[in-house]
Amino acid sequence: MNHAPESGAAAYWKENVRLLMTLLVVWFVVSYGAGILLVDLLNQIPLGGYKLGFFFAQQGSIYVFVALIFIYVRKMNQLDRKYDVHEE
């Protein structure tokens, strides 16, 4: 069998989009949220010698971006197998 049944493909895509949305919410929160919109508020909190808002803008968001892609890869590989659309 080369292709998952039609309903399977639709369900796979739906789950994929839900995962994307979740990850993109985090993507938005760490960069635009913590690094830009809430920067003044978070700058009141120290993290070592960093102010937290500054830290998110210049370090933290980048670490989270890397983590997000690897989480996505892991989850998608599971999803591919669950719906039997993975590659050989």
Add this chain to the structure above:
Amino acid sequence: MDTQTWIYLVVGLTFALYLGIAIWARAGSTQEFYVAGGGVNPVANGMATAADWMSAASFISMAGLIAFLGYNASPYLMGWTGGYVLLALLLAPYLRKFGKFTVPEFIGDRFYSKTARMVAVLCLIVASITYVIGQMKGVGVAFGRFLEVEFETGVMIGMAIVFFYAVLGGMKGITYTQIAQYCVLIFAYTVPAIFISFQLTGVPFPQIGLGANMADGTALLDKLDQVVTDLGFASFTDPEHNTLNIFLLTMSLMIGTAGLPHVIIRFFTVRKVSDARISAGWALVFIAILYTTAPAVGGMARLNLMNTIQTGPIGSPEGNLEYENRPEWFRNWETTGLLAFEDKNGDGRIQYYNDANPEFAAEAASYGWAGNEMVTVDRDIMVLANPEIATLPGWVIALVAAGGLAAALSTAAGLLLAISSAISHDLLKGMFTPKINEKQELMAGRIAMAGAVLLAGYMGMNPPGFAAQVVALAFGLAASSIFPVLMMGIFSKRVNKAGAIAGMLTGLLSTVIYIFVFKGWFFVPGTNWFPNTAEYWLLGIQPESFGAVGALLNFAVAFGVSRVTQAPPAHIQELVESVRIPRGAGMPTGH
């Protein structure tokens, strides 16, 4: 060995390596020329993508921007990394599944329109050519400073090297050279940073060092904030209150990054869809190593620079460095004109402060200071002079020279490939001469590549006066025209030919016109309709930040037009469905 000998040695060795790879990795087919044969290991491709992506601007200019803008340089850091999340989640795997050679080819097939493909080619060529000019200029500058050759000679040597491995090897040669170039550039960037971080804080990791305490127990960033504000400069860590522009600039750079064709085509070189996903992750890991180091390089270089000049208490006559006693690196950079001193109050000492700050003016006057005497401090020297400022050994300085060249050459090669494949594959094979066979197409690709190298070199030597502005244009174009249409092509089955073309043109024209009315038509000085200042900007949005707005308009128009016109035919809807499923991704083909 003296520094100059080290520079010749290190730069010569890296160039020999690139040429060696070029001879080894010759392309024998269009598949090898366009997508390196399609079987590149995902980690290796991640490394090549990182080198492809990190240009002379990332390597040389970014830390300098951070040094002088502090927090306000954050959009570059977040924008140029966060775009990879979008690329990995929204584009790369699906475009890899589609399995063709170029980005315009996807747009042409998905929107069943040669016009759409043409518009995409136009956006791609404009974005890539403007971008490659800057790289050639970077090569010339690096050669000029480090190898003491004329700027033009430097550009020509750079052209010759790129010509050799890009024309001969196509994507295959470029991929393996980029891997070598990544190793050179990341080593060159991090080694001085580690040294300097260790000198200042005792912590060898610059990312941690920036947030650590100095020998006297105060946090480095607090110290830096104090040193700069005491002299009337803006605080390093505090945001300037222009949230809208910072937000939109970050957004424009992010979606621009995800939409740049020379980055996207790197993901066509891996074997399967899941490889494309993980490869984007690796690319970001390799990029993040440099991008998280850059704030430390910028901050620490600024602190070192301030402390070199303000040696004692502010206001005491002995508190400033005597010009006669300036260090060796100061003299070196003075000869390039990138650093300049003018003794305004005639005391033979250097006063470096913010004379544009009215609140500090009275205090400065009371010390007998007659204006800022560091009349030129070019931002770009922060990375290049950094090892000298920190008195690091000659081989480290040589490394930085080789690293800057690697960054510029690797990006130039990637851009040139995107341009030549658009010409030989999209324009010739796809449009004007569809009957040419593979051998002829490969030859056409090589000729297009050679032409692109010559054009880039010529433009690099005779920059059209807007070299500094082009980055905004390249990112604006990619963000407003290419990214939205790719994303809609995958995530919507309803967006059709008319919608895509209308959307692309709206995004492209709105962004280009917005940039031109403030910066001059085609950047010709004096032809702008409005002064480039906040009072005239639409809702206060600066031209550099407009790409995100253009993208929004693109989405809106594309959906609107698609709604009132006919849905795409059934076979296109099936194409979208097949792109969404990983299984069945073959090797990329030209058919």
